[in-house]
Amino acid sequence: MALPNRTALIKKTVRVLRKHFVPHTPAIDRTLLEHTLFACLLENSNHEAAEKAFANITKDYFDLNEVRVSTVKELSESFRGLVDPTESAARLKQTLHSIFETVYAFDVEILKKQNIGQAVKTLEKYNGSTPFVVAYVTQTALSGHSIPVNRGLMISLHTIGVISNSEVKKRVVPGLERAIPKSKGIEVGSLLHNLGVEVGRNPYGQVARKLLLEINPTCKDRLPKRPPKPPEKQPDPPEEKKEVSKKKRLPKTDGQKTSKPTAKSKSAGTAATPAPQNSAKKPAKKTTKKTPAAKQKIKKKTGPTKKVVKKKTVTKKKTSHRLSKKKPR
Helix, strand or coil, rough: CHHHHHHHHHHHHHHHHHHCCCCCCCCCCCCCHHHHHHHHHHHCCCHHHHHHHHHHHHHCCCCCCHHCCCCCHHHHHHHCCCCCHHHHHHHHHHHHHHHHHHHCCCCCCHHHHHHHHHHHHHHHCCCCCHHHHHHHHHHCCCCCCCCCCCCCHHHHHHHCCCCCHHHHCCCCCCCCCHCCCCHHHHHHHHHHHHHHHHHHHHCCHHHHHHHHHHHHHHHHHHHCCCCCCCCCCCHHHHHHHHHHHHHHHHCCCCCCCCCCCHHHHHHCCCCCCCCHHHHHHHHHHHHHHHHHHHHHHHHHHHHHHHHHHHHHHHHHHHHHHHHHHHHCC
């Protein structure tokens, strides 16, 4: 895309946004560190929600060191009004922790005395500082000319045709600072930020679609489309068959056999009558099977006692016969 067309689209975007949004002016009395922390909260949310979340830091926490050692879950509870509280809390915590480990203090005002290029390189080295945070701090605290671009604004500029696919991957919007004069940088940056928040919150909504089509009516084919819904998981049929088979086997007991219903019983509806007759006869079969084993055990136990008795009787008869013979003598 040629540069004149890009510049014309950016200027038309600003004209349309002035009809729908009111620009926001940043606070002047904040330090460079406070602007950095505020940018971490502002990236994907509007200014009103970011101001409330920033005020909760001083209300809910004793000092910045307590914020640094707090968990992301605890911080996200104080940032409930933001679009993504968890992401904003993680970004703020990482940035604050990285600054403390670099300077061993919560003061980075020394960056104002350095060259803007050198200060920007220092800000980029901090963990958690995104291109949006660096551009916002450069614009508000370092008096530089840089337009902050969030995720929703990147989608919007790609949809209306300002940037290409390769530029979206690099997260770069060439020609944006040249198309907007420095004197209007804060105003235009606030308007573009509001567009990015609206599109980033719900890119498939009617409000976002109307804004993008009003800027460029030919971008209908490039509007964000909803992703297809994943197919619902259906229950596996083999598992149902197994459950049914288990339920059929439950009525069976040990040593019993189920009787198949005859054709007469099916027709008459008396399939359940044979079950009690079989159950009454089966205990008798068990007793008959066990009786021979019991008799064998009794015979084994009584066998040796009878032999002992026979030997005793024989010995008694012999003694009596000998005594009878000895008497006549």
